[in-house]
Amino acid sequence: MDAPLLKERERATFNVTELIHLLNGSEEETKRRKELESWLYNNPVFRQDDRYQISREEVYERGLQKTRELVNLCRRKNIKFDSLDFARLNISTLEELPFFLHVIMFIPTIRGQGTEEQKRKWLPLAEDLKILGTYAQTELGHGTFLRGLETKATYDVSSREFIVNSPTITSMKWWPGGLGKTCNYAVIAAQLYTKGKCYGIHMFIVQLRSLEDHKPLPGVTIGDIGNKYGFHTVDNGFLRLDNVRIPYENMLMRYAKACDYIPPVNPKINYGTMTSIRVDLVKDASVILAAASTIAIRYSAVRHQTEIRPGEEPPVLDYITQQFKLFPQIATAIAFHFAGDYMHRIYDKVQSEIFDGHLSAITELHGISAGLKAFTTDTSIAGVEICRRACGGHGYSNASGFQRFYENWLGSATYEGENTVMYLQAARYLFKCYDNPKEAPETMSYLRYPQNKMEWNVKSADDVSNYATLITAFEQRALSKISSTAKKLKNLTHYGMNRNDAWNAASVDILHSIKAHCHYFIVKNYMQSLNHLKMSSPLRQVMTAVALLYANYGIDEHAGDFLESGFMNGKQINLVRAKILQLLKEIRVNAVAIVDSFDFDDRFLRSALGAYDGNVYNRLFKWAKLSPLNKTEVHSSYKYLRRILQSKL
Numbered sequence: 080m081d082a083p084l085l086k087e088r089e090r091a092t093f094n095v096t097e098l099i100h101l102l103n104g105s106e107e108e109t110k111r112r113k114e115l116e117s118w119l120y121n122n123p124v125f126r127q128d129d130r131y132q133i134s135r136e137e138v139y140e141r142g143l144q145k146t147r148e149l150v151n152l153c154r155r156k157n158i159k160f161d162s163l164d165f166a167r168l169n170i171s172t173l174e175e176l177p178f179f180l181h182v183i184m185f186i187p188t189i190r191g192q193g194t195e196e197q198k199r200k201w202l203p204l205a206e207d208l209k210i211l212g213t214y215a216q217t218e219l220g221h222g223t224f225l226r227g228l229e230t231k232a233t234y235d236v237s238s239r240e241f242i243v244n245s246p247t248i249t250s251m252k253w254w255p256g257g258l259g260k261t262c263n264y265a266v267i268a269a270q271l272y273t274k275g276k277c278y279g280i281h282m283f284i285v286q287l288r289s290l291e292d293h294k295p296l297p298g299v300t301i302g303d304i305g306n307k308y309g310f311h312t313v314d315n316g317f318l319r320l321d322n323v324r325i326p327y328e329n330m331l332m333r334y335a336k337a338c339d340y341i342p343p344v345n346p347k348i349n350y351g352t353m354t355s356i357r358v359d360l361v362k363d364a365s366v367i368l369a370a371a372s373t374i375a376i377r378y379s380a381v382r383h384q385t386e387i388r389p390g391e392e393p394p395v396l397d398y399i400t401q402q403f404k405l406f407p408q409i410a411t412a413i414a415f416h417f418a419g420d421y422m423h424r425i426y427d428k429v430q431s432e433i434f435d436g437h438l439s440a441i442t443e444l445h446g447i448s449a450g451l452k453a454f455t456t457d458t459s460i461a462g463v464e465i466c467r468r469a470c471g472g473h474g475y476s477n478a479s480g481f482q483r484f485y486e487n488w489l490g491s492a493t494y495e496g497e498n499t500v501m502y503l504q505a506a507r508y509l510f511k512c513y514d515n516p517k518e519a520p521e522t523m524s525y526l527r528y529p530q531n532k533m534e535w536n537v538k539s540a541d542d543v544s545n546y547a548t549l550i551t552a553f554e555q556r557a558l559s560k561i562s563s564t565a566k567k568l569k570n571l572t573h574y575g576m577n578r579n580d581a582w583n584a585a586s587v588d589i590l591h592s593i594k595a596h597c598h599y600f601i602v603k604n605y606m607q608s609l610n611h612l613k614m615s616s617p618l619r620q621v622m623t624a625v626a627l628l629y630a631n632y633g634i635d636e637h638a639g640d641f642l643e644s645g646f647m648n649g650k651q652i653n654l655v656r657a658k659i660l661q662l663l664k665e666i667r668v669n670a671v672a673i674v675d676s677f678d679f680d681d682r683f684l685r686s687a688l689g690a691y692d693g694n695v696y697n698r699l700f701k702w703a704k705l706s707p708l709n710k711t712e713v714h715s716s717y718k719y720l721r722r723i724l725q726s727k728l
């Protein structure tokens with residue numbers, strides 16, 4: 080083991096294994112996760128060493144090979160696609176596979192929106208992978224505005240069929256994962272027309288390719304949309320349907336019926352699959368940021384640069400500015416971990432309410448999941464970039480491991496709802512609750528009895544170590560933003576603007592308000608989660624320092640907002656800043672141990688900078704030697720170089 084990391088580990092003040100189990104839920108959960116990972120990582124098909132040396136076609140083909148291995152593994156070990164074990168395997172591949180949309184959206188849409196009869200027919204086929212489907216909603220012309228989708232499903236009473244049609248170029252389905260080359264089925268979002276009237280977006284199961292030879296069926300024009308920033312393994316596709324006929328039974332009809340149209344009790348129930356993925360993304364944001372922090376912290380403990388005192392070249396992690404960049408990322412990863420747990424709990428609760436026929440809870444779930452999806456993906460994307468840059472030049476090499484997850488994760492700000500749009504959706508719910516506080520759910524309880532407090536109860540650095548004091552600060556910031564924005568909206572409508580125009584005119588303030596609310600929620604949930612968890616006192620001390628850093632850093636980062644609220648003054652902001660420095664020092668001794676507790680396997684990180692042993696330089700040299708340009712001492716293209724070198728001006 081490399082000496083610097085050994086020394087770092089020896090001085091940790093808490094037991095790493097205890098934190099590993101705490102973050103995994105229990106010792107058994109840790110064991111199970113590791114067992115699943117070892118099945119995956121010991122399989123050579125999941126290799127990544129030549130990832131940047133193979134063509135897109137080969138990357139896609141590998142994606143399918145990996146899919147086959149993963150499916151075989153699940154069959155051998157009896158792992159169901161809707162199980163926690165599959166979710167863990169899914170994350171551990173650290174790569175989207177071409178069939179993921181089948182598992183995360185196609186099957187869940189049938190399960191959530193199909194009648195019992197439809198589920199009996201389609202689920203066995205889909206779960207046994209006799210058919211492979213995707214979720215085809217977005218079109219070339221519209222992704223966000225679902226009411227604007229143009230694909231039509233027109234009911235033909237005489238044949239009891241729907242005629243599914245893409246009438247224009249902008250109505251082509253565009254982006255669905257696995258659509259281009261992999262899937263032979265899709266759930267298609269289309270405007271339902273029956274008896275000459277349009278009833279809005281509904282979901283239809285459409286077969287796209289032959290089950291015999293995989294050729295597109297008549298009327299189906301389909302393909303891959305081309306290279307992208309990331310998601311190289313996935314054949315995101317386009318699809319044009321030319322009056323394709325499907326049986327009446329292929330409209331998913333658990334909540335709405337066609338022919339003589341019966342509407343669903345809540346028309347947004349059709350959007351349920353998106354909500355479920357938004358919920359999952361909160362936890363994913365934590366994993367990605369934890370992985371990036373692990374690489375950056377381990378590397379920063381190994382990398383020595385410059386001098387603080389003459390003759391002593393410290394690890395860069397000793398520079399306070401480096402700590403100020405990286406420790407908040409660790410804290411954020413843990414905060415999002417607890418937010419992810421919360422989201423899963425509330426999602427399960429709402430699902431059981433829906434099961435009992437109470438559809439009203441989906442509005443609250445949408446409000447919370449849309450906001451947190453945007454907040455956590457936004458923050459973690461920015462955090463990964465901070466970690467990458469904190470690794471200096473080597474952070475820019477593919478050997479760092481950042482690019483693999485960064486390029487894919489960038490998409491999370493857009494897919495499952497573009498983040499600004501999601502914030503605005505969450506804000507819609509927030510402002511409704513502000514106007515009607517009795518409706519406010521627990522997450523917005525401060526709206527029920529809004530108290531504009533006059534003064535923050537902070538006089539010394541010790542005062543900013545108190546959870547309740549910090550939560551109050553975030554609550555007051557949110558309240559101040561929300562109430563001033565609500566006033567603005569009221570003024571705009573008072574002077575004659577209609578509600579929609581006023582909403583657009585005030586939307587920048589609305590965005591600040593919802594971000595402040597999400598931040599408040601994350602801080603509160605983080606601190607409450609820590610209070611409820613059992614842990615040894617050395618671990619509690621460390622976890623408390625990290626949570627306090629999260630909150631104090633958030634105040635410093637948005638000092639303008641907190642000052643503007645009038646609740647805080649400049650002196651108090653200085654106390655917050657002093658506290659941050661104190662916390663950085665406290666966390667420094669445990670930084671490597673904390674990221675060790677995230678417990679990433681080296682085969683997951685695949686990083687020369689972030690491997691457990693800290694053997695950075697040997698790994699970088701090994702990586703360089705593997706460059707395809709180094710296969711020969713003199714590259715074959717020297718023929719051009721020779722001519723340049725030998726030509727006369």
Ligand SMILES: CC(C)(COP(=O)(O)OP(=O)(O)OC[C@H]1O[C@@H](n2cnc3c(N)ncnc32)[C@H](O)[C@@H]1OP(=O)(O)O)[C@@H](O)C(=O)NCCC(=O)NCCSC(=O)CCCC(=O)O
Nearest residue numbers: 222223224225226256347350353354441442445494495496
């Ligand atoms: C932006 C909105 C929310 C707007 O919807 P709209 O019907 O056009 O507008 P509206 O009639 O004014 O509706 C607003 C109203 O609908 C409600 N609502 C909206 N969404 C939901 C929901 N999920 N659950 C429960 N309720 C929902 C809102 O609360 C609003 O209610 P309100 O009118 O205020 O009472 C919607 O269109 C939307 O969700 N757009 C984003 C599209 C999206 O997320 N696409 C994802 C495609 S799949 C994908 O990206 C997979 C990637 C996965 C991967 O590769 O890993």
Ligand SMILES: Cc1cc2nc3c(=O)[nH]c(=O)nc-3n(C[C@H](O)[C@H](O)[C@H](O)COP(=O)(O)OP(=O)(O)OC[C@H]3O[C@@H](n4cnc5c(N)ncnc54)[C@H](O)[C@@H]3O)c2cc1C
Nearest residue numbers: 214215216217221222223254255256490494495496497499
């Ligand atoms: C990697 C990846 C995978 C995907 N997989 C799938 C899939 O499997 N199935 C599928 O159906 N789709 C998929 N999508 C599509 C994705 O869901 C959409 O791209 C996404 O919902 C955003 O819609 P848009 O592209 O229309 O963006 P637009 O809405 O056109 O956004 C452009 C800009 O307009 C702004 N804007 C739009 N509306 C508003 C508004 N009301 N108020 C303020 N600003 C607004 C946005 O903030 C943004 O800045 C995928 C996309 C990606 C990148």
